Amino acid sequence: MRTRAGRHALVASLFALWLAGRAAVPASADQPDEPRPPLEFVPPEPGTYELHRIMRAPEGRVLTVDGRVEALSRFTRERITLLGFIYTSCMDPEGCPLAYRVFGRLKDEIEAHPALRDEVQLVSLSFDPARDSPSVMKRYAGSRLEEDRGLRWFFLTTRSVEDLLPLVEGFGQDVRYSEDRSTGLPVRQLSHVLKVFLIDRAGYVREIYTSTFLHPRSIMGDIETLLMEQRSEGDPARSATSAR
Amino acid sequence: MRLVDLRFLSRAIPAAAAVAVLLAAPLVHGDETCNSPYIAKLIKGQEDYVYVWTLGVEGLGDGWDKLVTVDVDPKSKTYGKVLSQVPVGTRGEAHHMGFTDDRRQIWAGGLDGSDVYVFDIATDPARPRLLKTIKDLAAKTGFIGPHTYYALPGRMLVQALSNTKDKGGVTGMALYNNQGDFIASYPMPVGNGGDGYAYDLAVNPTKNALLTSSFTGHANYMRPLGELIKDEAAMKRFGNTMVVWDLKAMKPKQVMAVPGAPLEIRWSLVPGANWAVTAAALTSKLWLVEQDAKGQWQAKEVATIGDPAKIPLPVDISITRDGKGLWVNTFMDGMTRYFDLSDPHAPKQTYEKHTGRQLNMISQSWDGKRVYITSSLLANWDKAGPDNEQFLRGFTWDGKELTPAFEVDFTREKLGRAHHMKLGSKVLRTAYAAPRR
Numbered sequence: 001m002r003t004r005a006g007r008h009a010l011v012a013s014l015f016a017l018w019l020a021g022r023a024a025v026p027a028s029a030d031q032p033d034e035p036r037p038p039l040e041f042v043p044p045e046p047g048t049y050e051l052h053r054i055m056r057a058p059e060g061r062v063l064t065v066d067g068r069v070e071a072l073s074r075f076t077r078e079r080i081t082l083l084g085f086i087y088t089s090c091m092d093p094e095g096c097p098l099a100y101r102v103f104g105r106l107k108d109e110i111e112a113h114p115a116l117r118d119e120v121q122l123v124s125l126s127f128d129p130a131r132d133s134p135s136v137m138k139r140y141a142g143s144r145l146e147e148d149r150g151l152r153w154f155f156l157t158t159r160s161v162e163d164l165l166p167l168v169e170g171f172g173q174d175v176r177y178s179e180d181r182s183t184g185l186p187v188r189q190l191s192h193v194l195k196v197f198l199i200d201r202a203g204y205v206r207e208i209y210t211s212t213f214l215h216p217r218s219i220m221g222d223i224e225t226l227l228m229e230q231r232s233e234g235d236p237a238r239s240a241t242s243a244r
Numbered sequence: 245m246r247l248v249d250l251r252f253l254s255r256a257i258p259a260a261a262a263v264a265v266l267l268a269a270p271l272v273h274g275d276e277t278c279n280s281p282y283i284a285k286l287i288k289g290q291e292d293y294v295y296v297w298t299l300g301v302e303g304l305g306d307g308w309d310k311l312v313t314v315d316v317d318p319k320s321k322t323y324g325k326v327l328s329q330v331p332v333g334t335r336g337e338a339h340h341m342g343f344t345d346d347r348r349q350i351w352a353g354g355l356d357g358s359d360v361y362v363f364d365i366a367t368d369p370a371r372p373r374l375l376k377t378i379k380d381l382a383a384k385t386g387f388i389g390p391h392t393y394y395a396l397p398g399r400m401l402v403q404a405l406s407n408t409k410d411k412g413g414v415t416g417m418a419l420y421n422n423q424g425d426f427i428a429s430y431p432m433p434v435g436n437g438g439d440g441y442a443y444d445l446a447v448n449p450t451k452n453a454l455l456t457s458s459f460t461g462h463a464n465y466m467r468p469l470g471e472l473i474k475d476e477a478a479m480k481r482f483g484n485t486m487v488v489w490d491l492k493a494m495k496p497k498q499v500m501a502v503p504g505a506p507l508e509i510r511w512s513l514v515p516g517a518n519w520a521v522t523a524a525a526l527t528s529k530l531w532l533v534e535q536d537a538k539g540q541w542q543a544k545e546v547a548t549i550g551d552p553a554k555i556p557l558p559v560d561i562s563i564t565r566d567g568k569g570l571w572v573n574t575f576m577d578g579m580t581r582y583f584d585l586s587d588p589h590a591p592k593q594t595y596e597k598h599t600g601r602q603l604n605m606i607s608q609s610w611d612g613k614r615v616y617i618t619s620s621l622l623a624n625w626d627k628a629g630p631d632n633e634q635f636l637r638g639f640t641w642d643g644k645e646l647t648p649a650f651e652v653d654f655t656r657e658k659l660g661r662a663h664h665m666k667l668g669s670k671v672l673r674t675a676y677a678a679p680r681r
Contacts, residue, residue: 213397
């Protein structure tokens with residue numbers, strides 16, 4: 001039976017090979033990085049920079065598409081996690097739909113390399129418990145949910161605002177109350193700025209992407225950086241503890 | 245309190261769904277033209293408040309450094325009046341401040357020490373409150389004199405001016421999360437052209453570029469100005485560089501020679517633009533920093549501000565949202581100048597007005613129609629006697645003339661020396677706090 005550290009080393013090696021292969025064919029700063037406009041810079045090489053432990057990912061209760069209550073940590077530990085808050089009714093093309101497209105692209109890229117499937121997972125967590133019931137989230141997920149053999153992509157919501165608040169506050173995901181100044185009347189409207197959180201296996205937020213940095217290429221580089229760190233440090237939970 | 249908040253949010257979410265689309269606001273470049281591009285919300289219409297980070301003056305009021313909130317909505321009954329003040333219980337050369345990316349907090353600090361004050365401005369934007377004081381900057385980094393507070397996603401990058409060892413100008417940056425926990429520090433480069441000095445920082449995310457400028461250390465900026473300028477050796481200890489960093493890696497890439505203490509940095513906010521401007525205080529020159537066709541960054545002098553022989557001391561600049569205009573305040577002569585930046589390689593002054601006996605910061609609204617000016621540079625550098633005016637002055641700008649709109653006399657109000665400004669809005673109340681009506 002292969003040890004965890006050994007498995008990490010193997011995966012990191014395969015991942016490095018895969019990236020090397022990519023580099024030989026498409027990846028350059030001026031090439032389209034769909035679904036985003038091309039990056040206007042060459043990102044630093046994976047492993048040449050540090051992703052700091054920004055904060056611990058918060059814990060809380062979430063609902064799966066099957067209506068089960070689970071701890072969020074069940075979906076944010078043991079693998080590298082990309083988590084984004086969404087509303088299923090979000091219309092802004094640079095907001096939630098962008099995150100969905102980028103996640104879809106990442107899923108496809110990672111699935112093309114089976115060794116990575118068990119190292120990464122995606123989480124879309126709704127802000128809007130009043131509208132986004134488990135069944136709504138199931139519809140939102142569409143065919144992505146059926147792809148059992150691929151990369152895990154969880155579509156989660158919460159039972160209530162009471163359950164949601166510790167999560168949005170813990171992640172620092174702002175939700176704003178607003179007013180319509182043109183009419184002088186209080187029009188209650190919520191808005192948020194798109195953020196996607198990269199969480200390591202030990203549950204630490206290691207990067208926060210806004211739309212500018214939400215590029216599959218940058219994210220894949222960061223995933224590789226974390227995999228290389230895991231390989232060099234062994235058990236990520238131990239290394240996280242020792243670093244604090 | 246929490247129950248009230250929860251009830252409000254419970255009501256607000258379905259109401260939002262019924263009344264309006266729930267927005268996922270994209271990142272927008274620039275704030276009210278000079279803040280971090282990661283700031284969540286622009287005030288594109290009329291701002292309601294100007295927050296003024298104010299140096300305490302011994303014997304004037306409580307004497308403490310304080311955050312002063314002024315009503316600047318012309319339709320308000322309290323227009324031009326002080327709404328609140330939050331003293332921090334110390335007097336430590338209050339200087340600059342900055343919003344967190346979610347615009348829920350203002351971080352501010354003093355150049356005489358290393359404490360960083362965190363104010364909540366989201367619960368009640370008209371009445372900020374002091375949330376906490378971060379006290380570990382010097383212990384964690386060896387840096388003192390926190391100056392620039394720059395929002396990154398979920399984090400604040402703090403640029404210091406000095407250090408604990410010799411209180412000179414060799415210093416660095418510190419990274420905190422929005423909860424105020426220290427994450428990392430980054431020393432300014434020394435050697436290979438780097439002088440280790442620092443002042444401002446500003447980010448161009450699309451270029452993965454962080455740009456820093458350079459001033460001087462505690463040993464200089466805390467000395468009386470008249471005494472300092474006679475000290476030839478001390479006057480050599482000012483920064484003469486700007487540094488381009490790889491933002492993602494937080495590693496210095498290029499050191500550029502920009503003599504004369506380059507201070508505030510303003511990136512063009514036009515999408516795709518690849519240039520920034522700064523003003524060198526001691527030489528009274530505008531400099532352009534631009535990426536060339538090979539991807540290298542170049543700095544070049546592009547304009548003169550006033551008569552450099554008279555040392556007008558440009559102390560703040562404010563770029564228009566279209567990148568075609570630049571306000572410049574000069575401390576010594578009290579002049580506010582406007583430069584046409586249509587060609588950033590050859591800015592041309594098109595307007596000037598004497599707006600005070602001493603001037604420091606200048607901020608403009610997003611639409612450029614309102615301009616705010618304060619008076620204080622540093623406690624020991626401000627003028628004396630009648631020239632020591634301390635104020636916040638509001639002006640309207642029609643493209644041709646600055647017209648006075650209101651003034652708050654910070655001495656008469658027993659507030660102190662008015663320094664840095666940030667704009668606020670009552671509509672930027674967070675959803676977590678119930679509106680009190």
